Amino acid sequence: xxxxxxxxxxxxxxxxxxxxxxxxxxxxxxxxxxxxxxxxxxxxxxxxxxxxxxxxxxxxxxxxxxxxxxxxxxxxxxxxxxxxxxxxxxxxxxxxxxxxxx
Ligand SMILES: [Zn+2]
Numbered sequence: 001x002x003x004x005x006x007x008x009x010x011x012x013x014x015x016x017x018x019x020x021x022x023x024x025x026x027x028x029x030x031x032x033x034x035x036x037x038x039x040x041x042x043x044x045x046x047x048x049x050x051x052x053x054x055x056x057x058x059x060x061x062x063x064x065x066x067x068x069x070x071x072x073x074x075x076x077x078x079x080x081x082x083x084x085x086x087x088x089x090x091x092x093x094x095x096x097x098x099x100x101x102x
Contacts, residue, residue, distance in 0.1 A: 006033035008068040008076050009040065011052065012091050013060040026092070027085035028052055028062065031076040040064055065091045 008031050016026030028051055032039035039048075044062065046053040055062055066089065068075070079088065086092040 003072055003074075004033060005070045005072060006031050007036050008071045008079065009036045009064050010066040010085065010089060011040070011043070011062040012065040012089050013052075013055045013062040014092070017051070017055055017058060017060070025051055027089060028055075029076065029080055029085055029088075031071070031073050036064060036067055063091075065089050066097075 008029065011028040011030070012026065013028075014026050016024040019025045028043075028049060030039065030043075030049070040062075042048050043052040044056060046056060052062055068079075079085075082088075088097055090097050
């Protein structure tokens with residue numbers, strides 16, 4: 001299952017939501033095997049992720065800023081584990097966003 005290939009997508013919704021303490025969330029990383037557009041539409045209807053639902057309700061406008069094709073959930077986990085999604089975002093980090101090693 002973890003070797004199934006799909007598409008990883010990065011959603012960006014500046015300036016983000018206050019999560020807890022001094023943490024703000026302005027990005028969401030997800031994986032889908034069924035097409036990014038339909039998956040994101042699902043999110044924007046308020047389904048699939050509490051964070052995105054809250055962002056939409058707060059008047060933010062989550063946008064897909066980056067995708068990784070033919071990617072596994074293992075790679076998605078690796079990206080999430082960096083705990084630094086803004087670094088991967090071409091919108092927030094235009095000069096230095098890196099391609100994490102798969
Ligand atoms: Zn961003």
